[in-house]
Amino acid sequence: MLAENTLSWQPLAQEICLPRPEDAQPPLVKPTAVSEGSESHSADRALAEACKSGSLSAYERLYQTHGAKMKSIAHNLLGNANDAEDAVQEVFLKVHRSVKYFQGQSSFSTWIYRILINSCYDMMRKKKRRQEMPELDLEPEARPEPAVTSDHAMRLALEGYVANLAPNYRKVFLLAEVEGFSHAEIAEVMETTVTSSKNMLYQAKQRLRQMLLESGRVGRVGAP
Amino acid sequence: MNVTCKNRGDILRKQEPAAMEALARHAESCAECARELHLWNAISQTARQMQKSWESPDLWPRIRQALAEQAHKLPEESRWNLARLWENFGRHWQTAAALLMLLALTASGGWLLWRGDETVPTTTQTPEAERRLLSDQAARKVEEAEAAYIRSIEELAKLAEPKLERSTSPLLASYREKLLMIDSAIAELRANIEQNRWNAHLRRELLSLYQDKQHTLETVLQER
Numbered sequence: 442m443l444a445e446n447t448l449s450w451q452p453l454a455q456e457i458c459l460p461r462p463e464d465a466q467p468p469l470v471k472p473t474a475v476s477e478g479s480e481s482h483s484a485d486r487a488l489a490e491a492c493k494s495g496s497l498s499a500y501e502r503l504y505q506t507h508g509a510k511m512k513s514i515a516h517n518l519l520g521n522a523n524d525a526e527d528a529v530q531e532v533f534l535k536v537h538r539s540v541k542y543f544q545g546q547s548s549f550s551t552w553i554y555r556i557l558i559n560s561c562y563d564m565m566r567k568k569k570r571r572q573e574m575p576e577l578d579l580e581p582e583a584r585p586e587p588a589v590t591s592d593h594a595m596r597l598a599l600e601g602y603v604a605n606l607a608p609n610y611r612k613v614f615l616l617a618e619v620e621g622f623s624h625a626e627i628a629e630v631m632e633t634t635v636t637s638s639k640n641m642l643y644q645a646k647q648r649l650r651q652m653l654l655e656s657g658r659v660g661r662v663g664a665p
Numbered sequence: 666m667n668v669t670c671k672n673r674g675d676i677l678r679k680q681e682p683a684a685m686e687a688l689a690r691h692a693e694s695c696a697e698c699a700r701e702l703h704l705w706n707a708i709s710q711t712a713r714q715m716q717k718s719w720e721s722p723d724l725w726p727r728i729r730q731a732l733a734e735q736a737h738k739l740p741e742e743s744r745w746n747l748a749r750l751w752e753n754f755g756r757h758w759q760t761a762a763a764l765l766m767l768l769a770l771t772a773s774g775g776w777l778l779w780r781g782d783e784t785v786p787t788t789t790q791t792p793e794a795e796r797r798l799l800s801d802q803a804a805r806k807v808e809e810a811e812a813a814y815i816r817s818i819e820e821l822a823k824l825a826e827p828k829l830e831r832s833t834s835p836l837l838a839s840y841r842e843k844l845l846m847i848d849s850a851i852a853e854l855r856a857n858i859e860q861n862r863w864n865a866h867l868r869r870e871l872l873s874l875y876q877d878k879q880h881t882l883e884t885v886l887q888e889r
Contacts, residue, residue, distance in 0.1 A: 500732055504725050509718060516717040525717070526724050533728045534735055542846035559839040566836065595707070596714045603715070608835070618712035624680075632838075643678040649708055650701075 489549035492540045510620055511557050517615050518561040528564055532557045551629035558612055602652040610645035617642050670698055765802060818875055821882045840885050847878045
C-alpha cells in the first residue's frame with residue numbers, strides 16, 4: 442500500500458531534468474550535522490544532564506538546537522508536516538521518560554535521532570495497521586511547502602523513489618544526503634559501523650540511479 | 666592517483682576526497698564516467714532540496730505543555746505502580762509480618778502472664794533482640810517476594826528473547842535497547858542495595874525498574 446501511494450508522488454508527464462554542469466552547485470562539503478556549531482561534545486553531555494534533571498529550559502534548548510532537523514527528518518519519513526510535528530512531540534516525551542536510562546555510551550544528540558527514527562517507523566506501522574496510509578500520503582499539505590525550484594520535478598521523483606527504498610537505505614540516504622550527517626554520526630544513530638553506513642549509502646544511491654534511469658524521464662544528463 | 670572506469674564503483678562507495686577528485690579528473694576524458702558521476706552528483710544536489718523547513722510557532726508550546734503534564738503524571742503513575750506492587754507482591758509479606766507481630770505479642774503476653782511476678786525483665790536486650798529478629802524476618806520476606814517476582818520477569822524475558830533477537834524491526838530494536846538500559850540500571854541498583862540492605866528508597870527504585878522491565882517485555886510480546 443505504501444508503494445502504491447508513494448508512486449503518486451511522481452510527476453506524471455513532466456520530464457525530470459537533472460541539473461546541467463553549469464548549474465552545478467559546489468561539491469557537497471558535509472558538515473557534521475549533529476555536532477556542528479557550538480554543540481560540542483561537552484555541551485551535548487551538559488544538555489543530557491540538564492534534561493535528566495527535568496528542567497524545561499533544557500528541553501527548550503534541545504528543541505532550539507535540533508527541532509528543525511528533527512522536523513525535516515520526520516517529514517521525509519512520514520510524508521506530511523502534521524505527522525512530523527506529532528513525531529517530534531512524541532520524541533520529546535520519550536526522551537523525558539527515558540533520559541534517566543541514557544548512560545552516555547553514544548552522544549545525546551544521536552540518541553535522540555535514533556529515538557526519532559524509531560518513533561517515525563512506529564507511527565508508520567500504526568498508520569499502516571489502521572489502513573490510513575492513503576490519507577497520510579494524499580492528504581493536502583496543511584503547511585507551506587518549500588519554494589518550487591527548477592529541479593522541482595526531479596525532487597518530487599526522488600522523494601517518491603526514496604520512499605520506496607528499503608528502510609535502512611532510506612534512513613542512511615536521508616541522514617547523509619538530505620540532512621548532512623557524517624557517516625560516523627549515522628553509524629551511531631543506526632548502531633552500525635562507518636563502513637556499513639557508506640555501503641548502505643552507495644547501495645541506496647545505486648537504486649535511486651537505477652530507478653531514475655528506468656523511469657525514462659531523466660533528461661539533460663549533463664554529460665559532455 | 667590513476668583511476669580507470671573499473672574503479673568508479675569502489676571510489677563512489679568509499680567517498681574518499683582524494684579518490685573522488687581523481688575520478689572527476691578521469692571523467693573529463695571519459696564520457697561514461699562523466700555521465701555516471703554527473704547523475705551521482707545530481708542525486709546529492711537534489712537530495713539537499715528535500716530538506717523540509719516550515720514555521721511551527723505552536724509546536725514548542727505544545728511540547729512544553731505535554732512535558733509538564735507528563736512530569737505531573739509520572740510521579741502519580743509511579744505511586745500507582747508502587748501501590749500495585751505493594752498490592753500484588755507485598756500482600757504475602759504483609760500478612761506474614763502481621764501474623765508474626767500477632768504471634769510475638771501473644772507469645773510475649775503469654776510469657777509475661779506465665780512468669781507473673783516471678784520475673785521482671787531486667788535488661789532491654791530481649792525486646793531489642795526481638796525487634797531485630799522481626800525486622801530480619803520482614804526483610805527476608807520482602808527479599809523472597811522480590812526473588813519470586815524477578816523469577817517471573819526472567820521467565821517473561823525468556824519468552825521475549827527469540828522475538829527480540831530475530832526481529833530487524835526498528836521498534837523492537839528500540840525495546841531491546843531500552844531493556845539493556847533497564848538491566849544495567851538494575852545491576853547498578855542491586856550493587857547499591859548490597860551495600861545498604863535496609864534502604865527502602867533503593868528497594869522502591871528497584872521495584873519500579875522491574876515494573877518497567879515487565880511492562881516493556883509485555884509490550885514486546887504483544888507486538889506483532
